[in-house]
Amino acid sequence: MAGVLCLVLACLLATAQSQTTEDPPSAANPGTKANPPVIDGGAGPCSLELTVLGADDKPVYNATVKVHITYGFGGFHHLDLQAGTNSDGKVKFTGLPAKVHNPPLEFDATKDQLEGTVTYDPSAECQAKHDVKLEKPKPPEQP
Numbered sequence: 001m002a003g004v005l006c007l008v009l010a011c012l013l014a015t016a017q018s019q020t021t022e023d024p025p026s027a028a029n030p031g032t033k034a035n036p037p038v039i040d041g042g043a044g045p046c047s048l049e050l051t052v053l054g055a056d057d058k059p060v061y062n063a064t065v066k067v068h069i070t071y072g073f074g075g076f077h078h079l080d081l082q083a084g085t086n087s088d089g090k091v092k093f094t095g096l097p098a099k100v101h102n103p104p105l106e107f108d109a110t111k112d113q114l115e116g117t118v119t120y121d122p123s124a125e126c127q128a129k130h131d132v133k134l135e136k137p138k139p140p141e142q143p
Contacts, residue, residue, distance in 0.1 A: 043097045051130075066082045100122060
């Protein structure tokens with residue numbers, strides 16, 4: 001069972017990597033918008049499109065967005081998805097389950113020393129678009 005799960009995860013990551021490899025729009029075609037990379041979890045009807053913005057509110061190219069999803073009866077099904085943003089700072093996750101264990105889901109975005117998180121509850125908004133703003137992490141408080 002663990003071997004099958006590892007194989008499925010490896011296939012999903014390989015698919016995500018092949019889907020997220022894009023070149024930024026060329027200077028010869030500045031008016032065209034690149035389609036956001038799409039990663040399909042294959043676990044349900046919901047989707048979330050994210051736009052990752054830097055501290056200057058500009059789109060962040062090649063930011064990494066990760067999510068861990070636990071779903072199904074008792075939370076026995078697990079799904080880990082990861083994708084990179086395109087030149088417009090966009091990425092789309094499809095095939096997300098409508099009911100998850102311990103909602104909301106947390107999508108974590110990182111680029112270099114910057115990070116940001118957005119929460120998403122697929123049972124409240126199945127088809128959604130959100131922005132994630134990347135900032136420098138705050139130092140941990142010392143007691």
